[in-house]
Amino acid sequence: MSSDTSRPFDPDNASDVPPLADKVVVVTGGNGGIGYATIQHLARHGAKVYMAARSETKAQEAIERLHAEGLAPGNGQVLWLQLDLSDPVLAQKSARVLLAKEDRLDVLINNAAMPRGPYARTKHDIQDAMMVNHIGPFVFTMTLLPLLAKTAVNPASDVRIVNITSGGIAFLKRGIRFRNRDDFNDEHKWDIIPGPSLARYLNAGAGRSKLANVLFTTELQRRLDEAGVPILALSVDPGLVRTGGVENDAASQPPGISHVMSLLIRALWTPPTRGAFTSVFAAAAPAVRQETERYKAAYLLPPGRIGAPPHPDARNPVLARELWDTTERLLREMGIDWE
Known part of the structure; x- marks a missing residue:
């Protein structure tokens, strides 16, 4: 049940989140914040959840905290998966480790993000926020896609890919492009309404990367539909x-x-x-699968309400294909392929 109905979505309610004991889930960036809470909700319903994070120490501390806060025997299992999204080579390596461990994957939640920090470029000459927030998750997702598709073939399955974005994209300038490396590296210092915290969030390129999350979801769903693969892709704005x-x-x-x-x-x-309610709704609420056509490539607002991306460029399917094509080209230049 979503907030479109009379009763708000509640992940603690068994009718809103069914038993997940046979489900395998990956949540990136799950050792804190929204990702941590998302894992907690899903694991309490029985899911086997991989906490994909860079630091083993922080991940294990988070897993211990989950148990201390009520992740009891009989609930789901939480395991660490090493993931470094700042380098697509390492992101792909992480996905391949998971492919060797599991024979199914029901839900992938691309939650990890790098929202703050001064402008910088990675060793691949890509702005770091675009790498961590878009290119790394793109490689991770596409490398895992065969396993997701294999799981989706089962008629009883319900496979979903959830990409976490931000309503902060509303403050970006209009007419953003993703034609080439220069567009990916655009510092766009004057793209936003002034404000100290917001400026730090968006000036480093994170706002552009969160716009890319929505466009990636749109184009991914189009390609899945074209291939006849019954996977749902959704983007989530968790709110403030x-x-x-x-x-x-x-x-x-x-x-x-x-x-x-x-x-x-x-x-x-x-x-x-x-704040994790919308992510959990996107990942596990029965209403999403029951109304598949409504939720394909949907942009979800708290706590599971279908909305519209608050930026016209995020609603442009031509720009979504441009982003996809340029991402693939840049990855080929880095020597990365998942075919």
Whole structure:
């Protein structure tokens, strides 16, 4: 049941999230924030969840915390999968490790993101936020796609790919392109409405990468439909969520601003446990599969309501194909293929 109906979606309700004991799920960036809460909800319904994260230490600490907070025997299993999205070679390697471990994959949630930081480029000469937030997840997803498709062949299966984006794309300029490496590396300093935290979020290219998440979802669904593969791809805007990163950003501001921002965030922003509701809805709510045509490539708002991406470029299927084609070309230049 979604928030389109009279009762809001609640992942603790057995009618909203069915038993997931036979499901295998991957959540990237799951050792904190929304990803952590998403794993907690899904594992409590019995799913076997891979916490895909770069640091084993942080992942194991998070898994211990999950158990301490009520991930009891009989619930699902949570396992660490090493994943570094800053290098597509390593992202593909991680996917291949999983392919060797599992004979099914029901849900992939591309949750990990790099929202903050000064402009920088990776060793592949790609802006780091575009690499971590788009190119790395693209490679990871496409390498896992054969296993996802194999699972989807079973008539009883319900395979989904969920990409986490941000409503912050609304503040980007119009007319963004993804024609070449220069477009991927555009620093776009003057693309947004001014504001200290928002500027840091978007000026480093993260806003453009979150726009890419929506476009990737659109084009992926089109290709899946064209190939007759019954996988659902959805993009999720979790809304304003009080993650550790957000609170750290507020704390890093000058004293007066920091105090006001912290008060507003604590008062108005959603805690991660609730902030994960939309991700869980996209991953596991029966309503999504029951109304397949409605939810194909849907843009979901909290806590599971179908909306429209708040930027016209995110609704452009031609731009989605341009992004896909350029991503493939850049990856070939890096020597990476998944065919």
